[in-house]
Amino acid sequence: MKTLRDFARFLRDSVRAALTGGRTYWLWVGALGVLLGVGLYAYVHQLQVGLGATGMRDQVSWGFYIGNFTFLVGVADAAVLVVIPAYIYKWKPAREVVVFGLLLAIAAVTMAATFVLVDIGHPERLWHLFPVIGSLNLPGSLLAWDVVALNSYLILNVVIVLYGLFSLWRGKIPGRGVFLTMILVSIPVAIAVHTVTAFLYNGLASRPFWNSSILAPRFIASAFCSGPAVLVVLLQILRRVAKFDVANQVLWKLAELMAYAMGFNLFLLAAEVFKEFYSGTEHAQHLYYMFTGLDGHNAIVPYIWTSVICSVAAFFILLIPRLRRHPVLLNVGCALTFVGVYIEKGIGLVIPGLTPDTLGEIYEYVPTLTELGVTGGIFGLGALIFTFGVKASLPLLEKFREPPIPKT
């Protein structure tokens, strides 16, 4: 009973901490609120008109929403890259930022789930997907699996963060036992979430672009780039804005891991490109649509090349120690990684997979303003969740900081 009362007080303190801030803080929150408002407006319009308000049609029946969903499931994997060094290799500096990795994962998974919500034709029937009251088509449907995996990962992360922060609030540093077990369990669950999301596409024999066994490894490789890219930049912002001291070693280690992941990602892409172009079957049409355009349809070609160039540049910046330790170049590398992977997953996965369609028709999909508005709103929502989470946890983390690690 006392624990429950304490927990309520902890929650109240957290909410209070999240809602206390200076002018800059409220400007930032206000800006996110505006973004969210625009998104809501666009979504209400979409609800009124139907999904015809998007650029999607029967030929390209998934678009920007599902691309963003896929990208964000990848970002959620960022937590793993902090958790592994922190708790498997017992590396202290990483342990201090684990909570930010988990908060990022929570925000990313929430955004991913919201992208699914805005993509479906009957959002009021979403409960058909819930266990017990709905009718989840297991084991057949991969989307059903994804619902289970995403929700498990979300709940797990929320519980870990609440448990950890509550321990700090009570003056204890969460150590072994329940906390460590949950942290360790979250690693395979994170990998599983992204694998299941890859299988959602991978299992569709009707779409040769996706029906390639290299897809799930590519998902994991690109996720290990995009997630940490966001995290590295966020940690530096925290360092500057919230005066929360983050060791440079953590940033550099993350950047190094990103370089390896990006190298592997590019290698897998090259393997895919070689196989399709060399064998030159009809299945290569999707890659042609992506890289060269097909029959004069080339709306996504410039984006894809931007993605490739950004990814390659990011790989070299992050790979060479002198470059990734440079305070500006580190962020350039992260930004290039983010852009590269965002385009690759947001545009380069879903659209070419559906173009040309199964009967050979090319419908050139371009997202509408409504889609862009809703997308912006969801990113605003995610940023708000992350902001409030960080703001609420900072005072607790500050209180228990160990002496700062000497800078090298």
Add this chain to the structure above:
Amino acid sequence: MNAHPGCGCGGSPAGGGCGGGRVEALPAASAFAALPVLPSTPCGGGAHAPATDPHEATLAQGERVLQELMAAGAATPAATDPTTVNPDDLTDDGGVSRRAFLTCVVAGCAAAATTGCGDFLHTAVGKKSFREYDKDEIAGLVKELEASARQKVGKDVKIGTTGALPGVEFGYALDVSRCIGCRRCVYACVEENNLSRDPQVHWIRVLEMDKDHGVDFAHANAYYDAEQVPRPGHFYLPVACQHCRDAPCVKSCPTGATWTEPDGIVVVDYDWCIGCRCCMAACPYGARHFNWAEPSVPTEAFNPDTHFLGNRPRSRGVVEKCTFCIQRVRNGRYPACVEVCPVGSRKFGNLLDPASEVRWILEHKRVFVLKAELATHPRFYYFYGS
């Protein structure tokens, strides 16, 4: 062939019906939702008497066989009740217990909450997938749906729930060498199945292919625009739902809102579909169509003879597809596309009946299925009749 004034298919100079001459082509739907309004079908869809069709004999024979079969099926008590649905589809322990649970939830909430909240919960949580309802509930549900359909459509609409007949597995055979690409099947389907006119939804897509490419989707053209068909150098391949035995769409649906009926028809429950479009990504034949906007069918054009799992009014945001005209074939009639085809390239019947026309074709013609390598095992066969 009855004369259809102003229609290229009537009184062909070559004599002997439409098969001999070239025929006016009807337009294809555009890829976009913002479309010009559908032109009226010159040939008038619906009941197209094949009396003087050159293939009259085979068609009539096939129909007789089918009707005999239906009559035999109707002898069983289950089939005489028009609201009967195959028990396999309805009774399921999980469904019953879930229903009991839901009833409690709904009752509890309704009692506790204001009436508005109760109503909301009743419509939101009290609903189930079609397969979970029992017979009495179906009857009540149909009454509700008919009332709302009357409001929506502006006239009385009958929503049938005729179940699958025992001993029936429907199959389709399409003669590629006869099809001339006139798209009459497309528009007969639109009229029969109450497909949206604006934006246009077409369940059948007729692909024009180059003779020197063979069946090659990568070079197919669904938007050929011709004064007359067939165009030299081309042949035509109509594609709709293939009613696969191993349907990827059914497997991919996260809520079980689409399934294969015992008679082989792959159906969608429009009240259970959440509109996630996994099935559309999974379908190798582009057979599934989404209502990107509110479907619109003029009142006078609305076909009031509908089926729960077929051509009843749909809402926007759900997926729909060919049902072999479930409202017709379960009552002993041919699908609209079979009836309207001016060259008799479309054949339909019971795969389990050794005397049926489809079985005759399987036995005497060499057939193929689309994308056989995907192992979907369609019930829709193509063949070269000549």
